Amino acid sequence: MTALGYNFGYLDENTKRMIRRAILKAVAIPGHQVPFGAREMPLPYGWGTGGIAVTASIIGTADTLKVIDQGADDTTNAVSIRRFFAKVTGVATTERTGEASIIQTRHRIPETPLRQGQILVYQVPMPEPLFRLEPRLAETRRMHALADYGLMHVKLYEDIARHGHVAISYGYPVLVGGRYLMSPSPIPAFDNPKMDRMPALQLFGAGREKRIYAVPPYTSVRSLDFEDHPFVPVRADAACALCQSRESYLDEVVVDDQGGRMFVCSDTDYCGTRQSHREAAE
Amino acid sequence: MSAPLLQASGLSLRFGAIAALDDVALEIHPGEVVAIVGESGSGKTTLLRVLSGLMRPEAGTVRYRDPAGAVHSVHDMGEAAMRRLHRSDWGFVHQNPRDGLRMRVSAGGNIGERLMAVGARHYGGIRAEATAWLQRVEIDPERIDGMPDKFSGGMQQRLQIARTLVTHPRLVFMDEPTGGLDVSVQAKLLDMIRGLVADLGLAVLIVTHDIAAARLLAHRLLVMRHGRVVEQGLTDRVLDDPQHEYTQLLVASVLAA
Amino acid sequence: MTMGMSWSIRTEGLGKAFTLHLQGGTRIPVLGGVDLGVAPGECVALSGPSGAGKSTLMRCLYGNYGAGEGRILLRHQGEILDLAAADARAVRAIRRETLGYVSQFLRVIPRVPTLEIVAEPLIARGTPREAALAAARALLLRLNLPARLHGLPPATFSGGEQQRVNLARGFAPGYPVLLLDEPTASLDAANREVVIGLIEAAKLAGTAIIGIFHDTEVRDRVADRLFEVLPMPAAA
Numbered sequence: 001m002t003a004l005g006y007n008f009g010y011l012d013e014n015t016k017r018m019i020r021r022a023i024l025k026a027v028a029i030p031g032h033q034v035p036f037g038a039r040e041m042p043l044p045y046g047w048g049t050g051g052i053a054v055t056a057s058i059i060g061t062a063d064t065l066k067v068i069d070q071g072a073d074d075t076t077n078a079v080s081i082r083r084f085f086a087k088v089t090g091v092a093t094t095e096r097t098g099e100a101s102i103i104q105t106r107h108r109i110p111e112t113p114l115r116q117g118q119i120l121v122y123q124v125p126m127p128e129p130l131f132r133l134e135p136r137l138a139e140t141r142r143m144h145a146l147a148d149y150g151l152m153h154v155k156l157y158e159d160i161a162r163h164g165h166v167a168i169s170y171g172y173p174v175l176v177g178g179r180y181l182m183s184p185s186p187i188p189a190f191d192n193p194k195m196d197r198m199p200a201l202q203l204f205g206a207g208r209e210k211r212i213y214a215v216p217p218y219t220s221v222r223s224l225d226f227e228d229h230p231f232v233p234v235r236a237d238a239a240c241a242l243c244q245s246r247e248s249y250l251d252e253v254v255v256d257d258q259g260g261r262m263f264v265c266s267d268t269d270y271c272g273t274r275q276s277h278r279e280a281a282e
Numbered sequence: 283m284s285a286p287l288l289q290a291s292g293l294s295l296r297f298g299a300i301a302a303l304d305d306v307a308l309e310i311h312p313g314e315v316v317a318i319v320g321e322s323g324s325g326k327t328t329l330l331r332v333l334s335g336l337m338r339p340e341a342g343t344v345r346y347r348d349p350a351g352a353v354h355s356v357h358d359m360g361e362a363a364m365r366r367l368h369r370s371d372w373g374f375v376h377q378n379p380r381d382g383l384r385m386r387v388s389a390g391g392n393i394g395e396r397l398m399a400v401g402a403r404h405y406g407g408i409r410a411e412a413t414a415w416l417q418r419v420e421i422d423p424e425r426i427d428g429m430p431d432k433f434s435g436g437m438q439q440r441l442q443i444a445r446t447l448v449t450h451p452r453l454v455f456m457d458e459p460t461g462g463l464d465v466s467v468q469a470k471l472l473d474m475i476r477g478l479v480a481d482l483g484l485a486v487l488i489v490t491h492d493i494a495a496a497r498l499l500a501h502r503l504l505v506m507r508h509g510r511v512v513e514q515g516l517t518d519r520v521l522d523d524p525q526h527e528y529t530q531l532l533v534a535s536v537l538a539a
Numbered sequence: 540m541t542m543g544m545s546w547s548i549r550t551e552g553l554g555k556a557f558t559l560h561l562q563g564g565t566r567i568p569v570l571g572g573v574d575l576g577v578a579p580g581e582c583v584a585l586s587g588p589s590g591a592g593k594s595t596l597m598r599c600l601y602g603n604y605g606a607g608e609g610r611i612l613l614r615h616q617g618e619i620l621d622l623a624a625a626d627a628r629a630v631r632a633i634r635r636e637t638l639g640y641v642s643q644f645l646r647v648i649p650r651v652p653t654l655e656i657v658a659e660p661l662i663a664r665g666t667p668r669e670a671a672l673a674a675a676r677a678l679l680l681r682l683n684l685p686a687r688l689h690g691l692p693p694a695t696f697s698g699g700e701q702q703r704v705n706l707a708r709g710f711a712p713g714y715p716v717l718l719l720d721e722p723t724a725s726l727d728a729a730n731r732e733v734v735i736g737l738i739e740a741a742k743l744a745g746t747a748i749i750g751i752f753h754d755t756e757v758r759d760r761v762a763d764r765l766f767e768v769l770p771m772p773a774a775a
Contacts (some may be wrong), residue, residue: 090355134453142361142418146361146362146365148365148399150369150395150396150398150399151395153395153399153403154384154387154391154394154395154398155396157390157391157394157398157405157408158388158391161388161391161409161426161427161428162403163386225403226403226404226405226408227403227404227405227408228404228405228406229405287762319638326655337672372555443626469649470650472649473648473649473650473651474608476648477651498648498649501628501631502627514627515605515626515627516627516630517604519602519603519604519605519627519630522598522603523557523598523603523604523605523606525558526560527560527561529560530559530560531560531561534561
C-alpha cells in the first residue's frame with residue numbers, strides 16, 4: 001500500500017495479472033492485437049489510459065520511470081502521468097532516457113538508442129492500422145487472420161499516384177515479424193526505423209479500444225513501401241536551434257506574434273544533454 | 283484430354299420450400315466457356331455462388347484442381363485458402379460493378395490491388411500493368427487516376443473485368459456481366475469478353491439470361507429450371523436442336539438468338 | 540465400298556426426328572436409315588426434293604443437330620469416333636481438327652475483322668498467328684475479296700462478300716472432311732469458278748466433301764456421285 005491508500009501501481013493485483021496475461025500473449029504473437037479488460041482510470045480516455053494500464057501492470061519497486069509526451073518530459077500530460085506513478089508506486093522517476101527502465105511515451109521514440117532490459121510503453125489512440133480503409137472491425141480481424149494486406153498497399157499506391165509519395169507522416173503502418181500489420185501509434189514516420197530490431201521491449205496500450213500489442217526485442221519491424229518508392233524517414237531540413245543537432249526529429253515552434261519560428265528537438269532530454277555537453281566542452 | 287478444372291456433383295440447396303439447386307452436376311475444363319442459362323429464379327446465380335465457394339450447398343461436392351494438379355474440395359478448404367484462390371487463380375465478375383470494385387480507389391488502384399495482394403511491390407510495374415489493362419479493356423489510360431464512380435456503367439464493368447483478369451486467373455465466374463447495361467454497351471462488352479477469353483485461354487462459367495450472349499461466348503450450355511439442369515451440351519446444338527420442353531420455350535421466346 | 544481408309548466419314552442407320560413440345564409433343568421424323576460413306580478425295584452431292592431433309596442431314600453430320608439414332612463415324616486424329624455419341628468437348632475437338640462446315644450464311648461475330656475471322660480456325664489448330672493471317676489473306680484475295688476489306692468486320696458486307704468470307708474460313712484449315720451447304724448460292728460466275736477450283740484442290744488433297752448444290756452446273760463439275768435424301772413418310 002502506498003501512502004495514499006492505493007494498491008501499488010493503482011490497479012488491483014487481479015487486474016494487473018489479467019493485463020500481464022494479455023501482454024504475455026501479445027509478446028508471443030508480435031504485432032497481434034490482444035483484447036484486455038480496461039479499467040476506470042483517474043484520467044479520461046485519450047489521455048493515455050491504455051499506456052498507464054500497461055505501465056501499472058509491469059512496474060515494480062526497483063523500476064525507474066520516464067514519461068514523455070511528443071518527446072518532452074515537461075508537458076502537462078507527461079508531468080501528470082509521472083506524478084501519478086510517483087504517488088501510487090513511490091518508484092524513482094527520471095528524465096534521462098539512459099537511466100529509465102520503463103519509458104511511457106506518447107507519439108515519439110527517444111533519440112537515444114534504447115538498450116536491452118528497457119521497456120518502451122506506447123499510448124495508442126487507435127490500434128487498428130486498417131480502420132480508415134475498412135470500417136468493419138470483423139473484416140479487419142479477418143484480414144489480419146489471413147494476412148490479407150493488399151488493401152494497405154492500395155492506400156500507399158493511391159498516395160503515390162496522387163501526391164508522388166506516401167502521404168503518411170504519423171502512424172506509418174509497419175509489418176511486424178513479417179506477419180502482422182501494425183500501427184506504430186502516431187509516432188512520426190521518422191521514428192519507424194528505430195522500432196526495427198530494437199533491443200528494448202515495446203508494449204502498446206489502447207485504453208478506449210481495449211487492445212494491447214507488443215514488439216519483443218530484436219523483432220523485425222518493416223515500414224510498408226514499394227521497391228521503387230522505398231520508405232524514407234523524413235525530418236525538417238534544419239538544425240536544432242538549441243543543440244544544433246541535424247539528426248534528431250524537430251518540432252517547429254512559434255516564438256513570437258510576428259510569425260517567427262524556430263526548429264528545436266522534440267526530445268527534450270536528448271537536446272538538453274547535448275546542450276550541456278557543448279557547454280562543458282566550451 | 284485434360285482433367286477438369288472444376289467438378290461438381292450432387293449439389294442440392296433449399297431455401298425453405300424452394301429447391302434452389304436440385305442434384306446438380308457440372309464440370310469445366312481448362313479453356314472452356316460454359317454458360318448457365320435460365321430465367322430468374324431458376325437457380326443459376328445460386329449455382330454460381332455455390333461453385334465459387336461463396337455459398338455452401340446442403341449436399342454435394344465441388345472439387346477444384348490447382349495448377350500443381352492437386353484436387354481440393356472447395357467447401358472444405360478453409361477461408362484463408364479460399365481467399366487466396368479468389369485473388370489469384372480465380373476471378374469473379376459481378377453483375378453490379380460496385381460489388382466488384384472499390385469505388386473510392388482509383389482505376390489504377392483497383393487493377394493494382396489484386397497484383398499487390400499476390401505480392402507485387404514495384405509501383406512502376408504495377409502502374410505499367412494497370413495501364414496496359416486499361417488499354418486492353420478500351421479505357422483511356424489517361425484515366426488511370428480517375429475514380430470509378432465518375433465512369434459510365436460500361437466502363438465500370440470493363441474496369442471490373444480488367445481488375446479480375448490482371449492476375450491471369452485460370453477460372454472466372456461471371457454473374458450476368460452485361461446485366462445492367464444498355465444494349466449497345468452490352469454488345470461491345472460481350473465482344474471484349476469473347477476476345478479476352480480466347481486470348482488468355484480462360485475457363486469461364488457465365489450466368490446469363492441472354493441467349494444471344496451465351497451463343498456468342500459459350501462453348502457449352504447448361505439450361506436450368508427450378509434448380510435442375512434440364513438440358514446441357516454444345517451451345518449451338520442446345521440452341522438449334524433443343525430437346526427439353528423448357529429449352530424449346532426459352533429458344534422460341536428469343537428473337538433471332 | 541471396302542473398309543480401312545476407304546472412307547473419311549460414314550453414317551450407319553442415321554435417323555433424326557424433331558419433337559415439338561410447344562405443339563403438343565408432335566413428333567416429326569425427318570431422316571431415317573441414312574447410310575452414307577464418303578471416301579477421301581470424293582465429293583458427294585446430296586439430292587432430293589426440297590424439304591426432304593438435306594439440310595437436316597448436313598446439320599446432323601456437323602453435330603449441330605443431335606442424331607436421333609444411328610452412328611456418324613469419323614476418322615479423327617488416327618481414331619474412329621462416333622460423332623453422334625461424342626460429348627460437347629469431343630465435338631469441339633472434331634470440329635477444330637477434322638470437320639469443317641460452310642453454311643449458307645455467315646454468322647457474324649461483331650467487331651471482329653474479316654481477316655481474323657478467316658484466320659481463327661487456323662490459329663485454333665496451332666498455326667502460328669502470322670502464318671495463319673498470311674494464309675487467310677491469300678485465300679480472301681483468291682476469292683476476290685480486296686485487301687481493303689480484310690481489316691473490316693463483315694457485318695456490312697454484301698451477301699456474296701459474306702459468303703466468300705465464310706468459304707475462306709471453311710477452306711483455310713484444310714479439314715479432312717468438309718460440309719458445303721449451297722457454297723455458290725450468291726456468287727457471280729467468276730467467283731463460282733474460284734470455288735469450283737477450291738473444291739477440286741481440296742479433293743486432290745484428300746478432303747472428303749459432302750455438299751448441297753442447287754446450282755446443277757457446279758454440282759456436275761465437282762460431284763463424283765449423288766446421294767439421294769428422300770422425304771420420310773409423315774408420322775402417324
